[in-house]
Amino acid sequence: MKTIQVEQKKETLIIVLNRPEFRNAVNFEMMDELRKVLDQAKQSSQIKTIIFTGVERSFSSGGDLGQFHQLKSKDEVKPMLEKMGKVITQIVNLGKPTIAYVNGYALGGGAELAMACDFRFISNQAKMGFIQINLGVTSGWGGGTLLLEKLGRTKALSLLLTGDILNNEQILQYEIALKEVSSFDEVLLFADKINSHSLESLQAYIDLANGVRDGRTFVENQKKEIESCSTLWESVEHERAVDEFLQKNK
Numbered sequence: 001m002k003t004i005q006v007e008q009k010k011e012t013l014i015i016v017l018n019r020p021e022f023r024n025a026v027n028f029e030m031m032d033e034l035r036k037v038l039d040q041a042k043q044s045s046q047i048k049t050i051i052f053t054g055v056e057r058s059f060s061s062g063g064d065l066g067q068f069h070q071l072k073s074k075d076e077v078k079p080m081l082e083k084m085g086k087v088i089t090q091i092v093n094l095g096k097p098t099i100a101y102v103n104g105y106a107l108g109g110g111a112e113l114a115m116a117c118d119f120r121f122i123s124n125q126a127k128m129g130f131i132q133i134n135l136g137v138t139s140g141w142g143g144g145t146l147l148l149e150k151l152g153r154t155k156a157l158s159l160l161l162t163g164d165i166l167n168n169e170q171i172l173q174y175e176i177a178l179k180e181v182s183s184f185d186e187v188l189l190f191a192d193k194i195n196s197h198s199l200e201s202l203q204a205y206i207d208l209a210n211g212v213r214d215g216r217t218f219v220e221n222q223k224k225e226i227e228s229c230s231t232l233w234e235s236v237e238h239e240r241a242v243d244e245f246l247q248k249n250k
């Protein structure tokens, strides 16, 4: 792969945005490579959790302005937005836990990409900004919607309408990130903890969360919950865990 590095560590797939000379800006080639690797990650029974991060000092500086500034008309730019929109939808509907480790700048589309993940961890160098409005446009990959969903109207609009760039402390104050970490290993430990559970139970919870996000009614989602719990009741993991508890307490 030319624009991303992909590495599997135990049951975690690490996707590293790798265009340091452009601060990991997303171009067409990166969209294609992300799409391909995400397809494989979704299908693989060996991968439970996916982490996105960037090389060197950036997570991602957003869309590749050099490449995309050549798209002048609405008809030219819309396919580009739809192409990356599909990648964002792919992440959002991957059915497995996703984590963004924001190790530096996440600006414009870079912030949108980070918001597509279930969790965000940051380094003390993290800076995030929905700066699209400073360029006279709005977010265009779905990240504005994700910010509104995750932060609520007031906090999200305050970022979308000002175009402010937040530093690490502000990112935590806004509750955009779960935690600031001192090394990538801490993110991996979090992923390992998730991965210690069965893929089926992880997928069931992700589906439940997606049901709430997509406006399933309580009763519809509750049915899903009853279905997943009863299915997993038959699993060896459940049998073993309860047996161990009962043995210990004899």
Ligand SMILES: CCCC(=O)SCCNC(=O)CCNC(=O)[C@H](O)C(C)(C)COP(=O)(O)OP(=O)(O)OC[C@H]1O[C@@H](n2cnc3c(N)ncnc32)[C@H](O)[C@@H]1OP(=O)(O)O
Pocket: 021, 022, 023, 025, 058, 061, 062, 063, 064, 065, 066, 067, 068, 105, 107, 108, 109, 110, 131, 132, 135, 140
């Ligand atoms: C289409 C979806 C919506 C969008 O995402 S629009 C894009 C929004 N993003 C931006 O406006 C961010 C632009 N970049 C920056 O503000 C800064 O480069 C940034 C990330 C704060 C890093 O600053 P520095 O570390 O000082 O690096 P620098 O500015 O000297 O940049 C180094 C080289 O990278 C290039 N670069 C950075 N961001 C880019 C981008 N988004 N697209 C294309 N090229 C980009 C920059 O032109 C520079 O190239 P060169 O070394 O001068 O040839």
